[in-house]
Amino acid sequence: MLSDLRYAMRQMAKFPGYTTVVVLTLAFGIAVNTQIFMMVNAIFLQPMDVRDPDRLVAIVGRSNAINLPHQISFLDFQDLRDGSKSLTDHVAFLPMAAHVSAPGQSPERTWIEAVTPDAFSRMGVNVVLGRPLQPADGAMPPGTPVAVLTHRYWQTQFGGDPRVIGRSVLINAKPFTIVGVAKPGFESFSYSVSVSLWVPSGTYAQLRPDGDGFFKYRGSSAWRVLAHLAPGATLAEANAELGVFAQRFAQQFPDDHRGFRFQAILERHARPDPVMADLAPVIGCLFTGLVLLVLFIACANVANLMGSHALAREKELVVRAALGASRWRIVRLLLAESVLLAVLAGIVGYSLAWWGGDAMRSLTPAGDIPIRVNDSISWQVWAFTALVSFCAGVGAGLVPALRSSRIDLNEGLKQGAGRQTGPGRHRLRNLLVIGQVATSAVVLIASVLFLRGLAIARHADVGFLPDRLLMQSFDLNLQGYSKERGLQFQRDLLERVRALPGVEAASLAQHVPFTQSILMRDNWPDNPSGHVPDDHIAVAFSGVEPSFLKTFGIRLLRGRDLLPTDDERAPEVAVINEAMANAFWPGKDPIGQHFRLWRGGPAIEVVGVAATGKYLMIGEQPRPYYYRPFAQFYNMPATLVVRTQQAPHALAAPVRQVIQGLDPHLPIYGTIAMDEHMLNSPLALMPFRFGSVLAGVQGGIALLLAILGLYAVVAYGVTSRTREIGVRVALGATSRNIVRLVSREGLRLTAIGLALGLVMALGVSFVMSHVLIGISTLDPFAFPVVTIVLVATAAFACFWPARKATHVDPMTALRAE
Known part of the structure; x- marks a missing residue:
């Protein structure tokens, strides 16, 4: 075995270009697999540092109101x-x-x-x-x-x-x-x-x-x-x-x-x-499947390259067989080379995965809750990379090695210069190319669907205007404020912030969208016209200061907004959203209707109806929601929301100075623009961003590998058919004839692989249509775009070898034969 490895190293040094292409091709496939495993290992596979972690369970609740x-x-x-x-x-x-x-x-x-x-x-x-x-x-x-x-x-x-x-x-x-x-x-x-x-x-x-x-x-x-x-x-x-x-x-x-x-x-x-327990396994399985497809594309590419390389060494292999080398001995020699190449690819792939891990960590959501980041590399990651590299080396090299070891000594020695490639060898090569194109189509469609999902989510109607909104949060209860002192602090704060240059509007809220701190409780409507099981429904809510709807850009559909006069001495009032109106009083005017926080509790009058928005998750169904004035429903923490006339962060420091001027010891947190909060929130766009980046990288690698595979196959076809092309040119074939002849095979394989890939991609798109917003199983954008891209890149990959074939000198080609 050592002698085989030494010989393999000499062969690699003898053909540096071939070695580089094979190592980089496998490295890309290994890198994406290692990257995914790093994330899965860090989040799901590391045991919690407690007694008997494998039998540890979380006990959670589910309800009709929150089915999470x-x-x-x-x-x-x-x-x-x-x-x-x-x-x-x-x-x-x-x-x-x-x-x-x-x-x-x-x-x-x-x-x-x-x-x-x-x-x-x-x-x-x-x-x-x-x-x-x-x-x-x-x-x-x-x-x-x-x-x-x-x-x-x-x-x-x-x-x-x-x-x-x-x-x-x-x-x-x-x-x-x-x-x-x-x-x-x-x-x-x-x-x-x-x-x-x-x-x-x-x-x-x-x-x-x-x-x-x-x-x-x-x-x-x-x-x-x-x-x-x-x-x-x-x-x-x-x-x-x-x-x-x-x-x-x-x-x-x-x-x-x-x-x-x-x-x-x-x-x-x-x-x-736990809130992600339903979604995480689906996303994890989806990305695992995609990276395995990328690895298959890489292995198929390398298998074709190794098959072509083995043909170039066929005379050497015939001589070895003539000198007594068994078939297993030749297979072992070729496998040693492929595994050694895979080991080098594993080292390069691990480095790429570690670099990619730093980039992925930049997508970690930044928020108030401190996230535990595990930067240590466990032995499982090393073992996984080694295993994937070994499997890739064996998987890519085994079939070419078995085919190359089938040596007919009579034919091989008779031909001297090497035997002609038979139809069986062409079939294997063609099947590998078809597989590359098919799997590339699947990975590319998944990538486009993620990008589409992100674009649709970013432009989804969330019920408010997220641009030019600055948010800063604080908690007066933790600072020992009484209700009276807290309300006075809030009034002074809003007065001073609204006077700042560049401030268009300002208000306060207990809850802002896409945070886990959503507040819910059962509510009993008076005189409901809809079906209300057991006379009450769980409804989400938030305490807000007057002008919150205007500041947040929420449309008021009917009635009035909350006013400064809606204080603790005034009758209790609320502005509800349209979903709550439809749940309690469908077909009736909700203005003037009442609901209660418990059976027999004080009546809360509905004074306005606002547009339904998104409150917990960007993909949630319409959720009943209402707003109550802080003076009547005081609670903490609170978020100051400022609509600016300029970039929100330009006012972050002045607003902070106002807060510190009122209480220099009050900790302030969560200083962020709303659109930035949406990008970073795991309940909003962060999963889409993360998936888009990951799927985009995978799709790009898959497309690159597919181009290389097609190019290699067509280029090898040109080399193996040099004599035939020379004869055709000698008999009067034009450059167009030669280009059509050479490109036809590559485009035929592309068409077959693309058809298979589109059928396979239907299963992936079906799963993703249940995960992403606005995506259908037969997406009208992803399938045509991927088809056009793959056909165009296939034509590009076939064109350059075909163009080279038009420059074949018939005299030189015939003399060489």
Whole structure:
């Protein structure tokens, strides 16, 4: 084997051009596969650093109102924990923003987790200093005000000082005693988030003004839950048991659990966030299939190149066989060369994938929630690259090696200069080219569909005008503001911001579109004219300051906007969207109608109807939604929304100065333009951007490889038919005749491959039509465009070898024969 490798290296050095083309061709195919595996490995395959991670599950809720995995209530968590037999070690945690500081310092906004204090022992999370949270610290209010720091936060904020134990840290202006520092690398009970510290769940009521409600009401679905599968239990058994709980809760608590169900998802499948659990596997399988097609195209190209290269060495192989070399010996020699080429391609491909990984990381959504980024390269990535490289080397070299090893000594020695290529060899070459074109068509159509999906999503009607909108967020509750003081702060803020040069309008809102902090609750309409199950429907809402609709560019269809006079002393009012009007009062004028936040609660009058927009996800169905004045429904956090007369970021600094002028210690976060927020939000355009970039790269590589494959085949055909072309020229064939003769074969193979590829692409487009916005299975744009591009590039790839054939000198060609 060593002698085969040494000989292979000499052959590679002897033909540097051939070696370079083969290595780069395989490297592109290996690179895209390694890149995808890097992302899949970092997000889904790395185990969470807890005890028994392979049996760890996330327990989520689903409902008719939000048919996506979401959090559950603390009361539900307690009942599941106490009554479950198929699940054990239940842990509840709630990531939350907080203002954290050492005594005497200005607070900074960071993220912490309120967690049931037995979570550390149940999940096997150790500390390097002090002690972990313990059950005695209180799962229920009031809880003991103690905190455990993450190792990263201990290093960055406290300089790794071992004397930190026993010191105080202010969390939302409340003193907490530091009792421990967690082990390095563990930064959250959610794999994709990086927090700064943990506090007992019972202290949540001290940190938020409305914290008690998160322990009292089953409608407060805010808690994330992890558990282990019990010994011998399966995921199916756990879900069957959760179904029984859901039925029982629906009977006992119909107001909160109508249409509600639980689901257990393997923790690895609930990444990067449980809300993506339905979509992530589909996207992952789609891209995995596309990169495998790209690798096939590369291997098919290389197989053709190796077949042609083996023909050039046929005399050498005949001599080896005549001297006693067995067929296996010749196959092993040729495979050693192909595998060695693949090893070099693997090294180059890994480098390209790592460089591409840096580019992909730039697409990571930037937001308020700290995302855990795993930059370490695990052994799985190295092993995967090595395996793909080896398989590519064997896959690309095996068939040419087997064909080249079929040597007829009588014919081979008789011909001397090499035997003629038979129809079998042409069939293999042609099949490989057809396969390249077909798979290229599939990858290109998927790429065009992603680009189309992004273009359609960017121009979709979202119900507001996203251009020239600047947003800055803050949380007065975390700063200890009372409602009266908070409302005065907001009035002063809007007055000063509206006076800034370049400001067209300004307002405030609790919720802005495409953030996960959407607020929902059940609402009871008076005198509904539509079908309202159990007399109430879950509706999303937001508290806003007057002029929010104007600032955000939301069309008012009927009635009036909210006014400054709609304060705490005035009757309660709301502006609803058209979807809510159609749900509660279809066929009736909703102006003047009333709804209530609970059965028998105070009536809220509808004073206006606004256009329905997008509130949670850009692809969501029309969602009922309403706006209430902040003075009547005060809550935090709040986002300042400013419509500018110029580029939004030009006003970012002046607006920040206004806020700091009112409270220099108030942390400000989320300074971003709305169109930029939409591009970066995982609930808006970020998945489309990510998919478009990835699919575009794959499509470009597939097209390049297809061009190279066609060129190589046609060029080889010209070389092998030099004598025939010389005879035709000698007999009077024109340049046009020769070009048509040479190009015909390449274009015929292209047409067959394209037809097969378009049929195969229907399956891909069917899947993508259920994922992307505005895409149909038989897309009227993607299929014609890809057809034209492939035919044009095939004609281009065939033209240059055909043009070369017109310059064949018949005398030289006949003399050579």
